[in-house]
Amino acid sequence: xxxxxxxxxxxxxxxxxxxxxxxxxxxxxxxxxxxxxxxxxxxxxxxxxxxxxxxxxxxxxxxxxxxxxxxxxxxxxxxxxxxxxxxxxxxxxxxxxxxxxxxxxxxxxxxxxxxxxxxxxxxxxxxxxxxxxxxxxxxxxxxxxxxxxxxxxxxxxxxxxxxxxxxxxxxxxxxxxxxxxxxxxxxxxxxxxxxxxxxxxxxxxxxxxxxxxxxxxxxxxxxxxxxxxxxxxxxxxxxxxxxxxxxxxxxxxxxxxxxxxxxxxxxxxxxxxxxxxxx
Amino acid sequence: xxxxxxxxxxxxxxxxxxxxxxxxxxxxxxxxxxxxxxxxxxxxxxxxxxxxxxxxxxxxxxxxxxxxxxxxxxxxxxxxxxxxxxxxxxxxxxxxxxxxxxxxxxxxxxxxxxxxxxxxxxxxxxxxxxxxxxxxxxxxxxxxxxxxxxxxxxxxxxxxxxxxxxxxxxxxxxxxxxxxxxxxxxxxxxxxxxxxxxxxxxxxxxxxxxxxxxxxxxxxxxxxxxxxxxxxxxxxxxxxxxxxxxxxxxxxxxxxxxxxxxxxxxxxxxxxxxxxxxxxxxxxxxxxxxxxxxxxxxxxxxxxxxxxxxxxxxxxxxxxxxxxxxxxxxxxxxxxxxxxxxxxxxxxxxxxxxxxxxxxxxxxxxxxxxxxxxxxxxxxxxxxxxxxxxxxxxxxxxxxxxxxxxxxxxxxxxxxxxxxxxxxxxxxxxxxxxxxxxxxxxxxxxxxxxxxxxxxxxxxxxxxxxxxxxxxxxxxxxxxxxxxxxxxxxxxxxxxxxxxxxxxxxxxxxxxxxxxxxxxxxxxxxxxxxxxxxxxxxxxxxxxxxxxxxxxxxxxxxx
Numbered sequence: 001x002x003x004x005x006x007x008x009x010x011x012x013x014x015x016x017x018x019x020x021x022x023x024x025x026x027x028x029x030x031x032x033x034x035x036x037x038x039x040x041x042x043x044x045x046x047x048x049x050x051x052x053x054x055x056x057x058x059x060x061x062x063x064x065x066x067x068x069x070x071x072x073x074x075x076x077x078x079x080x081x082x083x084x085x086x087x088x089x090x091x092x093x094x095x096x097x098x099x100x101x102x103x104x105x106x107x108x109x110x111x112x113x114x115x116x117x118x119x120x121x122x123x124x125x126x127x128x129x130x131x132x133x134x135x136x137x138x139x140x141x142x143x144x145x146x147x148x149x150x151x152x153x154x155x156x157x158x159x160x161x162x163x164x165x166x167x168x169x170x171x172x173x174x175x176x177x178x179x180x181x182x183x184x185x186x187x188x189x190x191x192x193x194x195x196x197x198x199x200x201x202x203x204x205x206x207x208x209x210x211x212x213x214x215x216x217x218x219x220x221x222x223x224x225x226x227x228x229x230x231x232x233x234x235x236x237x238x239x240x241x242x243x244x245x246x247x248x249x250x251x252x253x254x255x256x257x258x259x260x261x262x263x264x265x266x267x268x269x270x271x272x273x274x275x276x277x278x279x
Numbered sequence: 280x281x282x283x284x285x286x287x288x289x290x291x292x293x294x295x296x297x298x299x300x301x302x303x304x305x306x307x308x309x310x311x312x313x314x315x316x317x318x319x320x321x322x323x324x325x326x327x328x329x330x331x332x333x334x335x336x337x338x339x340x341x342x343x344x345x346x347x348x349x350x351x352x353x354x355x356x357x358x359x360x361x362x363x364x365x366x367x368x369x370x371x372x373x374x375x376x377x378x379x380x381x382x383x384x385x386x387x388x389x390x391x392x393x394x395x396x397x398x399x400x401x402x403x404x405x406x407x408x409x410x411x412x413x414x415x416x417x418x419x420x421x422x423x424x425x426x427x428x429x430x431x432x433x434x435x436x437x438x439x440x441x442x443x444x445x446x447x448x449x450x451x452x453x454x455x456x457x458x459x460x461x462x463x464x465x466x467x468x469x470x471x472x473x474x475x476x477x478x479x480x481x482x483x484x485x486x487x488x489x490x491x492x493x494x495x496x497x498x499x500x501x502x503x504x505x506x507x508x509x510x511x512x513x514x515x516x517x518x519x520x521x522x523x524x525x526x527x528x529x530x531x532x533x534x535x536x537x538x539x540x541x542x543x544x545x546x547x548x549x550x551x552x553x554x555x556x557x558x559x560x561x562x563x564x565x566x567x568x569x570x571x572x573x574x575x576x577x578x579x580x581x582x583x584x585x586x587x588x589x590x591x592x593x594x595x596x597x598x599x600x601x602x603x604x605x606x607x608x609x610x611x612x613x614x615x616x617x618x619x620x621x622x623x624x625x626x627x628x629x630x631x632x633x634x635x636x637x638x639x640x641x642x643x644x645x646x647x648x649x650x651x652x653x654x655x656x657x658x659x660x661x662x663x664x665x666x667x668x669x670x671x672x673x674x675x676x677x678x679x680x681x682x683x684x685x686x687x688x689x690x691x692x693x694x695x696x697x698x699x700x701x702x703x704x705x706x707x708x709x710x711x712x713x714x715x716x717x718x719x720x721x722x723x724x725x726x727x728x729x730x731x732x733x734x735x736x737x738x739x740x741x742x743x744x745x746x747x748x749x750x751x752x753x754x755x756x757x758x759x760x761x762x763x764x765x766x767x768x769x770x771x772x773x774x775x776x777x778x779x780x781x782x783x784x785x786x787x788x789x790x791x792x793x794x795x796x797x798x799x800x801x802x803x804x805x806x807x808x809x810x811x812x813x814x815x816x817x818x819x820x821x822x823x824x825x826x827x828x829x830x831x832x833x834x835x836x837x838x
Contacts, residue, residue, distance in 0.1 A: 037688070042534075047695070060685070060690045062693050065526070071518065072526050074530060075526070075531035075534065075538075078514050079532075079535060080534045104519035260535060260686075263660065266511060271649065274510065275479055
């Protein structure tokens with residue numbers, strides 16, 4: 001029986017009041033719900049305040065480079081199908097530096113659960129606009145307002161036929177834990193974009209701002225309907241839906257190892273025949 | 280070598296089938312027992328332009344390409360114009376009768392009469408070549424059956440008929456061309472190009488994961504893995520870019536795979552952050568860099584040795600690495616095997632520096648002795664005390680026990696930030712020094728394990744040609760040519776260019792009358808590296824950077 005204690009308690013490097021604390025709680029809750037022992041879960045992360053998250057949970061960790069948590073997670077999942085593979089990072093890492101990997105992951109549909117801490121700002125580098133900062137929002141480096149349109153990750157994912165697309169809110173821990181667990185159970189790639197405040201650098205999208213707008217999708221939303229999903233994914237402003245926006249039963253990527261590569265040795269008899277075949 | 284060797288050059292437009300003719304003939308020659316060195320010169324296009332497939336064949340041994348052409352097969356009219364100045368005294372030109380020989384000695388082949396359709400012209404050319412070389416026709420006709428068997432008996436029969444008609448026609452011409460001497464008795468040979476041999480060496484070392492983004496001339500390493508992936512259980516995935524390719528390989532390596540990635544200079548430039556990550560995570564990866572001329576896109580399908588500096592310095596920060604530079608097909612195989620083992624043992628990025636010339640150069644080689652290969656090191660799946668396991672235990676040699684996650688109750692934590700021995704992020708500056716010292720201690724182990732350069736001939740009082748990688752054959756032939764003229768000459772070949780132990784070669788260099796570094800680049804990158812590390816300055820340099828491989832004649836003209 002796995003309990004929250006198995007995942008440990010750690011001192012963090014986050015600002016007091018950061019949304020990351022709630023997301024950490026939701027992640028642990030989901031892992032317990034999934035009954036995953038710590039050594040069977042792998043978290044691949046990039047760089048940023050969000051990417052530090054698995055340092056504060058007892059799991060296997062590949063904390064790599066900015067923007068690159070998905071390729072590392074993909075390599076892990078390809079090499080060992082028996083691990084539960086999570087990728088976790090912020091909006092800058094995931095949708096800016098790692099944009100091409102995000103698109104490739106949506107196409108590949110390999111079994112990874114992707115948790116994106118989306119606070120619509122760069123935190124660790126101290127407050128520059130991120131790909132999800134609304135156009136016109138003023139920051140230290142964009143004093144006249146962010147000049148480009150914001151990226152809508154969930155709408156992009158729906159239009160690319162992603163197999164599981166959800167949006168959560170750090171202020172709704174139990175709901176978010178449910179989304180993470182559902183994403184992990186889903187075979188194939190699962191995107192969980194998590195709205196969260198940045199108490200230090202985003203003075204617009206605050207806890208209260210999200211709290212006022214976020215509403216939970218109910219039974220009247222059919223996540224198997226891509227048109228309905230896209231409509232909800234595009235909804236932003238006065239009301240922001242959270243929950244499973246879209247899910248389908250696209251087959252998961254099938255070209256990885258069927259058994260862990262770590263326990264295999266090359267078939268030298270076969271190799272000998274292959275070499276002799278070059279005569 | 281000498282008179283017994285024949286240099287056959289097949290020229291034509293891309294898409295005309297010159298590679299088919301070249302590969303057929305090469306394979307038949309290898310099966311008949313001859314030694315070959317193939318040089319492929321092609322342009323960055325799928326159709327048109329002018330390409331050549333050169334086969335230098337010898338009944339005993341051959342080491343490098345040469346400029347002089349003994350048999351020139353002109354599939355297009357451009358071939359004659361481009362290559363007529365390279366024809367030797369005994370040369371014959373084989374051209375389409377419809378285009379004529381342009382006054383050159385040779386055979387005007389009536390393709391129209393010999394072939395029912397233009398599709399068969401390649402077979403007719405092979406029939407003429409086989410006859411002129413006095414090659415037992417069985418070697419070529421058997422290949423026809425192997426190659427076209429799937430298309431049905433009719434296709435095989437039609438091809439054989441054209442082949443026989445062309446051979447008969449050639450015999451009737453009574454052309455005076457000295458046949459190949461019968462081959463020296465050698466055991467079974469196989470025909471491989473450098474990139475195939477690298478992939479096979481990797482397979483022998485247990486490579487089971489390749490993530491890649493296509494780039495000439497690195498792709499054929501990966502293609503060889505893909506060709507045998509189902510049988511050997513190799514996971515191959517085309518990544519969205521080179522950054523993803525190398526990071527995926529590191530993720531797989533962490534999870535217990537033995538990965539190889541292969542690219543060329545421009546793709547490797549994108550992989551550089553992954554090289555640094557491998558150094559920090561102490562997670563092994565073997566990277567093949569098949570060099571081509573830069574900067575930027577440069578000459579995409581030609582050869583150069585100008586990425587030594589790049590590979591040596593790639594990646595921010597300081598961390599250990601090793602760089603191998605094979606000079607022959609045998610070395611491609613054995614150094615690939617060694618590179619994988621070195622990466623695993625020292626938990627570091629390890630490189631194989633090859634180039635377009637060697638990548639595409641088919642040669643004959645004895646099948647590799649798989650039983651004689653050393654056991655390749657690999658990561659652990661379990662440890663005696665899982666609860667107490669830390670990934671970066673501080674050890675005397677800097678190598679920490681590397682555990683793969685998921686097989687025992689330990690968790691395995693890697694971090695690209697500076698980290699404590701348990702893998703967690705730290706800004707404790709004393710820990711930083713301890714961990715950097717630990718990582719850099721692996722460099723001593725790598726240096727101790729480094730291969731010394733090979734010495735060919737007696738360097739005492741000689742002209743000593745120093746070289747690395749694919750330049751070996753040309754240097755050997757240059758030394759042989761000098762020796763034939765009565766001048767003492769020898770070769771010093773670096774098959775590992777980093778790290779190196781100066782004591783292993785400085786005495787050799789100092790014994791020489793003059794030491795000349797031969798490199799396929801502008802700046803003399805290995806010569807400079809040796810000077811930086813040892814203070815030793817070469818007496819002379821020969822550098823080539825026109826996109827073509829070095830040859831003995833090129834070296835000797837510039838001595």
